[in-house]
Structure formats: structure tokens, C-alpha cells
Amino acid sequence: MLDVDFSALKEDPEFLEELPANVWLMDDHKWALYVWALHRDRVGGERYSLLHADFHWDATDDFFDDAPAQARLAAANADDLFAMTAAGQHIRYDSFIAPAVRRGLLSEVHFYCLQTDSDPLEDSLCEEFDTPQFVHADANGLASAAPASPLIFDLCLDLFNHSDYDFDGDLWSDEEVLAFLETVKHHIRAAELVTVSLSFGCSGTEDDTRHLAKLVVPRIVAWRS
Numbered sequence: 001m002l003d004v005d006f007s008a009l010k011e012d013p014e015f016l017e018e019l020p021a022n023v024w025l026m027d028d029h030k031w032a033l034y035v036w037a038l039h040r041d042r043v044g045g046e047r048y049s050l051l052h053a054d055f056h057w058d059a060t061d062d063f064f065d066d067a068p069a070q071a072r073l074a075a076a077n078a079d080d081l082f083a084m085t086a087a088g089q090h091i092r093y094d095s096f097i098a099p100a101v102r103r104g105l106l107s108e109v110h111f112y113c114l115q116t117d118s119d120p121l122e123d124s125l126c127e128e129f130d131t132p133q134f135v136h137a138d139a140n141g142l143a144s145a146a147p148a149s150p151l152i153f154d155l156c157l158d159l160f161n162h163s164d165y166d167f168d169g170d171l172w173s174d175e176e177v178l179a180f181l182e183t184v185k186h187h188i189r190a191a192e193l194v195t196v197s198l199s200f201g202c203s204g205t206e207d208d209t210r211h212l213a214k215l216v217v218p219r220i221v222a223w224r225s
Contacts, residue, residue, distance in 0.1 A: 002019060002020060002217075002218055002221050004017070004019070004025070004213075004217065006210050006213050006214040006217075007210060007214075009027075009198060009200075009209065009210050009213055010200065010206065011027060011200035011201060011206070012027050012200075013027060013028040013030075014027075014028075014086070015027040015028075015198075016031045016035075019217070019221055020221055020224075020225060021194075021221050021224035021225045022039070022191075022192065022193050022194065022224065023193075023194045023195075023196065023217070023220055023221050023224060024193075024194070024195045024196070025196050025197075025213075025217060026195070026196070026197050026198065027197065027198045027199065027200055028093050028197070028199075029054075029058060029093045029094075029096060029156055029197035029199060030085050030088075030091055030092050030093045030096055031085060031096075031197075032096050032154055032195045032197065033081060033085065033091055033096040033097075033099055033100050033105075034078060034081045034082050034085050035193070035195055036048065036100060036105055036152060036193065036195070037077075037078045037081050037100075037103070037105065038078040039192070039193045040105065041077070041078050043192070046150050047104065047105065047106060047107035048105060048106055048107065048150050048151065048152045048192070048193075049106070049107055049108045049109075049110070049147035049148050049149070049150070049151045049152070050097070050106050050108070050109045050110065050151075050152050050154060051110045051112075051142065051145070051147060051151065051152070051153050051154065051184075051187055051191070052097065052109065052110065052111050052112070052113070052154045053112045053113075053142065053153075053154070053155045053156070053159055053184070054112075054113050054154070054155070054156035054158065054159050054197075055113060055114050055115055055156065055158045055159050055161065055164065055202065056094060056113060056115045056118070056156070056158070056202075057094075057097075057111060057113050057115055057118050057119065057120050057121075058093070058094045058095070058096060058097050058156075059094075059095075059097050059098060059111075059118075059119065059120045059121045059122075060092075060094050060098065061095065061098035061099075061102075061121070061122060061125055062090040062091070062092065062095040062098070062099075063090050063098065063099055063102055064098075064122075064125075066090070069089070069090050070102065072084070072089075073090070073099055073102055073103060074102070074103065076103075093197075093199075097109065097121065098121060098122075098125060101121065101125055101126065101129050101131045102125070102129060104129060106131050107130075107131060107148055108131060108132050108133070108134065108147060108148065109121065109126075109131060109132075109133040109134070110133075110134045110136060110142060110145050110147055111133065111134070111135045111136065112136045112138075112139065112141070112142040112159075113135075113159075114159070115164075120133055120135055121133050139180050139183045139184060140183065142183075142184055142187070143183045143184050143186070143187070145187075147187075149190075149192075150192040151187065151190055151191045151192055152191060152192065152193045152194070152195065153184075153187050153188050153191035153193075153194045153195075154194075154195045154196075155194070155195070155196050155197070155216075155220075156196075156197045156199050156202075156203075157196070157197065157198055157199055157203040157209060157212045157213065157216065158197075158199045158202035158203040158204075159180075160172045160176075160177050160180075160203065160212055160216075161202065161203050161204045161208065163204070164202070166201045166202070167201055167204070167205055167206070168204070168205075169204030169205040169207075169208040170204070171204050171208055171211075171212070174215060177212070177215060177216065178215070178219075181216065181219060181220070185223060188220055188223055188224065189223050189224060191224075194220060194224065196216070196217060196220065198212075198213055
């Protein structure tokens with residue numbers, strides 16, 4: 001049973017909730033790395049393929065050229081990552097994928113993102129940690145990807161907002177949102193873990209975000225249950 005009051009959701013950078021069927025819901029996307037590491041601790045030491053569907057790349061590497069911080073990241077357990085994330089120490093809403101690469105958590109990264117004023121991961125980072133990245137131009141490209149198992153599907157609800165301004169809503173139609181989900185449904189169902197960020201402030205007005213959450217999250221959980 002999905003026990004979430006979507007009408008009560010609000011902007012809260014510390015909101016993080018584990019839902020049924022290995023689905024996690026958060027507001028600030030920064031928590032994704034902690035959830036991925038916690039899941040690996042629970043089930044074993046595999047490297048994961050990541051499918052990242054988001055308006056933004058979230059590929060900033062705040063650990064670049066900071067050797068002491070890199071050493072702390074490499075030695076951190078899941079609890080340490082929680083503390084580092086809570087303190088904003090190099091792991092933020094736009095910089096959680098690069099540290100996952102640095103920790104050897106990811107075997108490959110697939111991006112479907114609409115941001116045009118930034119870039120995906122640095123090629124040098126991917127080469128250093130043997131983590132190739134693939135950029136897909138549209139949902140069909142993401143759907144046709146053949147990532148290695150095990151798989152993490154990572155979704156930000158701001159993908160469904162045409163506007164990139166705080167609390168400015170220009171949402172996809174419900175039909176377009178549901179069509180996207182249907183297109184990638186096989187990845188959602190096959191994933192070992194799904195992380196979803198609300199991203200209040202980027203996914204439209206507060207009511208827009210609550211609407212998207214109610215539309216998307218129960219469907220994902222139901223498909224995986």
C-alpha cells in the first residue's frame with residue numbers, strides 16, 4: 001500500500017521516504033547518491049547502470065581537484081554519505097552523479113536530459129573510473145538503450161516542466177507525461193531500484209509538483225509491485 005499524502009507534499013530539502021517495491025521519493029535530488037549506496041550495502045557489491053531522466057544533467061563534479069574530499073568520499077559508508085549530503089559537502093542537487101562514479105558505484109550512465117546550458121559528465125572522469133556515458137536525444141532513444149544489469153532508474157519530476165525558472169509552471173500535458181512513462185516502462189519495471197525527486201521550485205508551482213507526484217509515483221510503484 002502506498003501511504004503518501006500527495007496533497008500535503010511541500011518543499012523540504014530533507015524529505016526522503018522509502019516506498020514499496022524499492023522506490024524512494026525525495027524532494028532534493030541530492031539524496032539519490034545516499035540511497036544508491038544504501039541499497040548496494042543491503043543487497044551486495046554490484047556496479048549499477050544508471051538511467052537518469054531529468055531536465056538537468058546533475059553532472060557537476062564538486063570533488064574535482066580536491067584530493068582530501070576525494071579521500072573522504074572513497075572511505076565513506078552510507079551513514080557518512082548521509083552526513084556529507086546533509087552538510088552540503090560536495091554532494092548537492094546538481095552534483096550527486098559524479099561522486100557515484102568516483103565511488104565505483106556505476107558501470108555506465110545513460111542520460112535523457114533537456115538542459116542546453118550545461119554538459120554531461122566530463123569524459124576524463126568517465127575514462128578514469130571506467131564508466132562510459134550515453135546521451136539519448138529523446139525518450140525513444142532512452143527506451144531502446146540496453147543497459148547492463150543491475151539497473152537504477154532515476155527520475156526528476158522537473159523533466160515534465162518546460163520552464164526552467166523557480167516555481168514557474170509550464171507542464172507537459174498529462175497525456176505526454178504518461179506516454180513518456182509508458183515508453184520507458186520496461187526500464188522502470190526491470191530496475192533494481194528507482195529514485196524519484198520532486199524538486200519543488202523546478203517542477204512548476206507547488207501545486208504542479210504535487211500534481212506530477214500524484215500522477216507519476218503511484219503508477220511507478222504499481223508497475224513494480
